[in-house]
Amino acid sequence: MITVHHLRNSQSERVVWLCEELNLDYRLKIHERRSDNRLAPNDYKALHGVGTAPVVVDDGFVIAESGAICDYLNYRYGGGALAPNASHADYPDHLFWFHWSNASYMAALSIERVLAMTGGSAPAFIVDRVRRSQMLIENRPSGAPYFGGSALSTADIMMLFCLTTMRGFTGGSLSDMPATREYLARIGARPAYRRAMEKAEGGRTIAID
Template sequence: MLTVHHLGISQSERIVWLCEELGIDYEFKRYQRRSDNALAPDDYKALHPAGTAPIITDGDVTLPESGAIIDYITAKYGDGGLVPSPSSPNFADYLFWYHYSNASFMAVLLAKMMIGEGSADRGALLDDRIERGFAMLEDQLGKSDYLAGNELTAADIMMGFELTTVRAFMPFDLESRPNIRAYIDRIQARPAYQRAMAKAEPEMAG
């Protein structure tokens, strides 16, 4: 049985959303962060040596990392859903946004959160990269409803976390980004997203 181990307020909400979009059977287990340091509890960290969220188990398989998990679930249970075929005209866009989300955009957001009021030079560099990311998103979402065309793909499931939950901890001004704001509204209006958030982050679901 596929089990999604969800750590509260973490990237693992992506996997809950993925499973809801695909309409697959899965078991859901939610873990509360520690009250003393807001880190994952010991039983969550014990699931895999990486000790990070998300993590799934599926029979003898224990797998961390958002991208690896999404690839695993879409390949094994997705029946072709949410992943364009290599012959699709939007395949290259899909690959770019799918990988850019965590490899580049999430990385600079996390770095910015961690340095806080640290080095001005490093802060300026990160601000520039974040701004370029938002500019690319705004441009792309002016061309299509979702990142790889007018249908939701796994690239949107990867990126959605940065534009929704991350903003609770790192607010950013989207007043000049109407395409991104409309995109967030489209994501949050999806029934599968609403079901996922009701399970994963009920305090934020409303």
């Protein structure tokens, strides 16, 4: 059976949501953050060499990294249901947002967060990168209802954490992003997302502001 190791308030919430959207049979193991520094406890770090969330164990395999886990579960157990075929018109958008979410956007947000935690401020180029990222998100050229195009895909699974939990860490506002707020409201109403948050985070809802 698939075991999802969920570290509270972390990127592993993506995996719980994915499992619910795919209606997979899985076991959820909750890990609390350390009380002294809010980081992952040693038993979580011992699961995989990277020492960070998320981690999934399946049939003796230990898999880390959000994108890798999304692809693994979607294609091995979901029949690729949450990704458009390479010949589909939505495929380029899906591919971009799926990879951009962590490779570029999360990287910039993480720098902001770490500097804030240590009493510093982000350099101008990081502030500009975050601002440009928010503009890109709000004014998506395709105008599609989902990041991956016309239907929910793993691109949405990847992007949502950046716009919700990570935004809570950095204190970002969506006051000038009405299209993004509407998108978050739709995602927050999805039964699979609600089930995931109930299981993983005690029913936490999306803050839209």
